[in-house]
Amino acid sequence: MRDRIEDLTAAFTRLPGIGPRQAKRFVYHLLSVPPSDRARLADLILNIGADIRQCRMCMRFAPSDSDGLCNYCADVSRDDGLLMLVEKDQDLLAVERAGTYRGRYFVLGGVLTLSGKGAIRERDLIRVVEARSTEGLREIVLALSATSEGEHTADRIREVLQPLRGSLLLSELGRGLSTGAELEYADSTTLSAALQNRKET
Amino acid sequence: MRDRIEDLTAAFTRLPGIGPRQAKRFVYHLLSVPPSDRARLADLILNIGADIRQCRMCMRFAPSDSDGLCNYCADVSRDDGLLMLVEKDQDLLAVERAGTYRGRYFVLGGVLTLSGKGAIRERDLIRVVEARSTEGLREIVLALSATSEGEHTADRIREVLQPLRGSLLLSELGRGLSTGAELEYADSTTLSAALQNRKET
Amino acid sequence: MRDRIEDLTAAFTRLPGIGPRQAKRFVYHLLSVPPSDRARLADLILNIGADIRQCRMCMRFAPSDSDGLCNYCADVSRDDGLLMLVEKDQDLLAVERAGTYRGRYFVLGGVLTLSGKGAIRERDLIRVVEARSTEGLREIVLALSATSEGEHTADRIREVLQPLRGSLLLSELGRGLSTGAELEYADSTTLSAALQNRKET
Amino acid sequence: MRDRIEDLTAAFTRLPGIGPRQAKRFVYHLLSVPPSDRARLADLILNIGADIRQCRMCMRFAPSDSDGLCNYCADVSRDDGLLMLVEKDQDLLAVERAGTYRGRYFVLGGVLTLSGKGAIRERDLIRVVEARSTEGLREIVLALSATSEGEHTADRIREVLQPLRGSLLLSELGRGLSTGAELEYADSTTLSAALQNRKET
Numbered sequence: 001m002r003d004r005i006e007d008l009t010a011a012f013t014r015l016p017g018i019g020p021r022q023a024k025r026f027v028y029h030l031l032s033v034p035p036s037d038r039a040r041l042a043d044l045i046l047n048i049g050a051d052i053r054q055c056r057m058c059m060r061f062a063p064s065d066s067d068g069l070c071n072y073c074a075d076v077s078r079d080d081g082l083l084m085l086v087e088k089d090q091d092l093l094a095v096e097r098a099g100t101y102r103g104r105y106f107v108l109g110g111v112l113t114l115s116g117k118g119a120i121r122e123r124d125l126i127r128v129v130e131a132r133s134t135e136g137l138r139e140i141v142l143a144l145s146a147t148s149e150g151e152h153t154a155d156r157i158r159e160v161l162q163p164l165r166g167s168l169l170l171s172e173l174g175r176g177l178s179t180g181a182e183l184e185y186a187d188s189t190t191l192s193a194a195l196q197n198r199k200e201t
Numbered sequence: 202m203r204d205r206i207e208d209l210t211a212a213f214t215r216l217p218g219i220g221p222r223q224a225k226r227f228v229y230h231l232l233s234v235p236p237s238d239r240a241r242l243a244d245l246i247l248n249i250g251a252d253i254r255q256c257r258m259c260m261r262f263a264p265s266d267s268d269g270l271c272n273y274c275a276d277v278s279r280d281d282g283l284l285m286l287v288e289k290d291q292d293l294l295a296v297e298r299a300g301t302y303r304g305r306y307f308v309l310g311g312v313l314t315l316s317g318k319g320a321i322r323e324r325d326l327i328r329v330v331e332a333r334s335t336e337g338l339r340e341i342v343l344a345l346s347a348t349s350e351g352e353h354t355a356d357r358i359r360e361v362l363q364p365l366r367g368s369l370l371l372s373e374l375g376r377g378l379s380t381g382a383e384l385e386y387a388d389s390t391t392l393s394a395a396l397q398n399r400k401e402t
Numbered sequence: 403m404r405d406r407i408e409d410l411t412a413a414f415t416r417l418p419g420i421g422p423r424q425a426k427r428f429v430y431h432l433l434s435v436p437p438s439d440r441a442r443l444a445d446l447i448l449n450i451g452a453d454i455r456q457c458r459m460c461m462r463f464a465p466s467d468s469d470g471l472c473n474y475c476a477d478v479s480r481d482d483g484l485l486m487l488v489e490k491d492q493d494l495l496a497v498e499r500a501g502t503y504r505g506r507y508f509v510l511g512g513v514l515t516l517s518g519k520g521a522i523r524e525r526d527l528i529r530v531v532e533a534r535s536t537e538g539l540r541e542i543v544l545a546l547s548a549t550s551e552g553e554h555t556a557d558r559i560r561e562v563l564q565p566l567r568g569s570l571l572l573s574e575l576g577r578g579l580s581t582g583a584e585l586e587y588a589d590s591t592t593l594s595a596a597l598q599n600r601k602e603t
Numbered sequence: 604m605r606d607r608i609e610d611l612t613a614a615f616t617r618l619p620g621i622g623p624r625q626a627k628r629f630v631y632h633l634l635s636v637p638p639s640d641r642a643r644l645a646d647l648i649l650n651i652g653a654d655i656r657q658c659r660m661c662m663r664f665a666p667s668d669s670d671g672l673c674n675y676c677a678d679v680s681r682d683d684g685l686l687m688l689v690e691k692d693q694d695l696l697a698v699e700r701a702g703t704y705r706g707r708y709f710v711l712g713g714v715l716t717l718s719g720k721g722a723i724r725e726r727d728l729i730r731v732v733e734a735r736s737t738e739g740l741r742e743i744v745l746a747l748s749a750t751s752e753g754e755h756t757a758d759r760i761r762e763v764l765q766p767l768r769g770s771l772l773l774s775e776l777g778r779g780l781s782t783g784a785e786l787e788y789a790d791s792t793t794l795s796a797a798l799q800n801r802k803e804t
């Protein structure tokens with residue numbers, strides 16, 4: 001008989017950031033809870049895909065309407081002139097929490113690493129930019145992390161979008177002091193941007 | 202409609218050591234894999250309890266035979282004279298990996314904290330010690346972590362076992378230098394034990 | 403006889419960030435080097451103040467000219483219209499490394515904490531702002547860390563400078579994504595500023 | 604003119620564990636204290652070697668008597684039958700803090716790394732063991748860290764001492780659970796030793 005403890009441990013190690021030791025801790029935790037709790041978790045996992053689909057415009061995972069659109073893409077009050085490109089669903093949620101962006105989104109689904117790994121949804125990106133260009137799109141905001149992978153991905157996106165640009169404005173998030181940043185440890189790029197973006201107070 | 206992403210995120214935060222951010226990362230990971238992968242994980246979770254039961258003697262979670270015993274408790278070649286008490290299943294597995302212990306086990310199922318929290322399987326402990334006492338038990342090894350919680354739990358176990366002790370030997374794991382320990386940072390208890398337990402070389 | 407090892411250990415623990423254990427390591431290191439190395443370190447410490455003085459305008463510690471000015475304050479090619487306020491000498495050096503600021507500096511000598519601790523050179527600040535106001539000062543840049551202490555200190559500086567402001571512009575470093583910042587973990591203030599400060603690319 | 608701030612920063616980076624950033628912080632700290640504080644630190648560094656010498660028997664740095672012996676080597680009440688070998692002065696002090704060892708010491712002055720680096724005082728070790736062998740030495744305790752470097756150094760010491768062993772006992776500190784060690788994370792060597800060194804309780 002196969003050892004089901006080992007099987008479930010192995011399955012948990014496929015979750016992002018989970019090693020064998022923590023995976024085993026999950027298993028023993030689940031063994032110690034009532035069967036109804038396990039049944040509920042299993043049910044949630046089994047059915048997470050039922051009403052959660054990828055929105056056909058922003059490609060994020062969310063409940064979608066009969067037209068295949070998530071709430072942000074279906075919201076007619078949002079600005080069709082702005083399209084923000086983010087790496088992943090969680091980044092989009094962080095921007096929404098900030099509460100100051102009212103345009104549209106597109107989730108790239110990954111970043112490109114310097115070593116040539118990673119993938120982004122290039123064909124969907126082209127399709128969506130072409131579609132939105134006919135609906136008043138004015139500016140594409142590259143909202144990538146301020147990391148070498150983010151910069152590498154931005155370079156690729158500029159290449160991909162080059163044929164479609166026309167009069168589209170392409171912009172990048174501004175650099176400066178992140179909350180918590182200390183001057184002494186800030187690098188020159190950050191400090192120069194912070195100086196350039198200084199605000200009257 | 203309740204948000205199933207939030208529901209599954211909340212369920213994942215009940216796993217040990219998982220906060221809301223990592224829980225959400227699990228959810229988006231699961232949304233991005235084929236439905237068959239989700240179905241398999243759900244199935245493993247649902248059925249982990251099917252053939253994994255608590256052994257009626259050592260109380261660990263493991264496949265058990267028709268008599269309700271795990272492989273270690275059913276193994277007639279192991280020494281009935283020794284009973285090792287450990288906090289949790291993973292500790293038992295660590296001792297087995299070391300490969301030098303050939304006695305029996307009992308899993309306490311927790312530790313007692315200084316602030317009065319935590320619980321151990323006291324009634325099962327008494328039942329098992331009484332049962333094993335009639336089968337040649339000579340020594341109970343308290344194999345608890347070298348932490349204040351471990352010491353606190355050991356104190357309670359000594360109290361619980363006092364009426365049953367008779368001629369039973371009660372022992373504790375030896376203290377000394379753990380692999381990786383540096384003399385400069387070792388505390389006095391560790392150094393004194395390491396000196397007392399010194400070995401000819 | 404006093405124990406000189408203990409005396410020197412205690413003296414080293416007064417250095418910022420040094421605990422007793424590392425202080426003792428310094429002592430044994432110094433005992434193990436040639437006496438000439440110790441003599442040289444002692445000489446450097448004894449004489450660090452000889453030609454290093456606080457510049458009478460920016461208050462930083464640096465070699466100063468016969469007029470009591472450091473090289474940045476004595477440099478006639480720098481812009482008298484800009485005065486940047488920084489917490490400490492190392493922050494000034496970080497801004498210089500960035501290489502894009504060509505105005506004047508003032509080192510506050512500390513920050514004010516929320517618990518009412520800390521001190522800044524208020525009287526020197528007033529004296530310097532008054533002096534520089536007669537020499538074409540247009541803008542004061544508050545270049546404090548993006549921390550609660552930095553904000554608290556900025557609030558106090560605004561109070562102190564209020565009577566002197568006249569037509570002076572008071573500005574703060576721009577917020578945005580610091581190098582290395584990831585969108586998923588960025589707070590709303592940082593993201594909103596990064597969005598507002600976005601740049602064509 | 605050479606920059607004395609840079610010179611002192613460079614001198615501080617020679618202290619163990621100090622990088623350029625912290626070294627500079629030391630310099631600015633010293634610039635901000637009264638000159639008398641700098642003079643006192645310089646004096647302590649200059650004169651640390653004055654009455655602190657290496658004991659001619661244990662080789663540790665300590666105040667020594669007219670015979671060139673530190674207090675532990677001069678103490679006639681300590682047991683000449685035991686000689687403990689430690690890596691460095693701080694290790695000896697840790698053992699003394701534990702308060703249970705009453706024999707003699709020898710400080711090796713380093714460890715040997717697997718990559719062939721490091722050095723120990725082999726000639727002094729041979730001299731001291733020969734001298735102490737005529738004064739009742741019975742046992743040499745290798746008190747090295749439970750690291751691969753410690754084991755590598757112990758191997759070399761066994762080689763060096765082989766010709767001198769005669770009836771001398773060579774021992775090593777005992778392994779087991781260090782204070783704070785948790786069973787789940789303990790390796791097999793530690794657990795096996797902890798089991799073997801278990802104590803009645």
